[in-house]
Amino acid sequence: MSTPILSEGNFSVDSNIIKIGETSYSVSSIGSVSLKKEDSIFAGVLFLLSLFVGFIVGSAEGFILGFASFFVVLIIIAVLGKSKIEAATYKVMIKNSSGDQPILTTKNKEQALRLKSAIEEAIQKRV
Structure with missing residues (x-):
């Protein structure tokens, strides 16, 4: 088992697995991660x-x-x-073989940034 990079609320990230709620993503299948901001109309x-x-x-x-x-x-x-x-929505997006997928949608910008940074760190550790 890998050392956790981030464990917060209902998500965790280590160098092999990203777990969001009941869904797991293999770090090895992720090509990139991005943060998308959607402003309120x-x-x-x-x-x-x-x-x-x-x-x-x-x-x-x-x-x-x-x-x-x-x-x-x-x-x-x-x-x-x-x-x-003021309530913009932030989506943490991963790119894998299925295309771009939102894995977390939140109004908490700091939480989204922490998850994005943790996934980037996990991607770097796999290389």
């Missing part, structure tokens, strides 16, 4: 919603009030949805 949706409210109020009550309501609604929704705006 929530911020864009908030902007469009605020623009829509500002347009509706502006049409009914005048330009100045519509313009002001756009910013008021934008600020209120942004404050309420702050965690969703």
